[in-house]
Amino acid sequence: MSDDQHPNVPDKDRDPDSFSEEEINAALAGFEDDLNDFDSFDSELQGLLGNKAKAAVLITQLSAADLLAAFCQLSDISAQCVGNENGAVAVLRNVNGDGPEAAAKDLTTVVSGLSVVLAVNRADKLEATLYVNGKPGSQFAPPVLFMSTPPFVEDLLIGTTTVDELKAQGLDVVDSGAMEREAALKVIAGHTRFGRGGSTRGSAVD
16 A cells, blocks of 8 residues: 555655654554555465465363363474363464474374374365374264364364354363473373373373
């Protein structure tokens, strides 16, 4: 957008010293809005091209959100983990390129014996793949997958709900990015010691 097209840009022929603080702030705010609009457009374009997933989640057999968040923290995965008795889910932040696949690989490599299903929405195409020991395995048709997952999984993938909305509904949500390594180890030790709900079933940190 050129200067004469932008209503908040001061007259370029005026003496710079004559610009008021209000005029300068208004111009800066206008340019910031333009940059935000461009970033949103670029993000949407990358999603349409399939270079950036619209959403990606790791579906586990763990029940506790804090335990999954702890495992994600030790695996250097940034995610918001939602607890559910049928299996906690990690909503991944890095959805660029092969970021979701790298997260599934890293988590199942660091946590020995843990298997996860990576579900990704790229360019409105849903794919679900089982990962074990850092390697992809069986693929699942989304309708079959959603029959055995919490209802919010499908809603997250197709964009009809958000993590904030799930939190507002009272679901347990833990951010792995807000957890330090020491805290993560304490969470894991606590679940192991008391065996809460079998939530550490078949998993151990390498």
